[in-house]
Amino acid sequence: MMDYIAKLQEKPVHIRKRILFLSTFSITAIIAVIWFSFSFLVNSNPDNNNDAISMDGTSTEVSSLSSLGNIFLTVKNAVVAEKQVLQSSLKF
Numbered sequence: 540m541m542d543y544i545a546k547l548q549e550k551p552v553h554i555r556k557r558i559l560f561l562s563t564f565s566i567t568a569i570i571a572v573i574w575f576s577f578s579f580l581v582n583s584n585p586d587n588n589n590d591a592i593s594m595d596g597t598s599t600e601v602s603s604l605s606s607l608g609n610i611f612l613t614v615k616n617a618v619v620a621e622k623q624v625l626q627s628s629l630k631f
Contacts, residue, residue, distance in 0.1 A: 576610075
């Protein structure tokens with residue numbers, strides 16, 4: 540990593556600015572995708588009522604940790620599926 544930074548410092552300023560812009564844009568895009576996927580998953584669940592009480596009086600609240608685990612599992616499955624699609628499209 541230090542070698543890469545040293546090589547980067549030797550490049551002209553316009554190249555360093557281009558690399559900075561692309562890396563900043565990429566990180567921002569990744570954060571936005573994660574943000575919107577969480578938002579979509581939370582808002583698409585019609586049963587997402589944390590104050591719900593079942594007919595027998597017990598709480599039906601889903602733990603936050605369980606919800607977070609389900610979200611990460613869904614995102615992981617989507618990434619794996621997309622990877623498989625890309626790999627199959629690249630095969631000749």
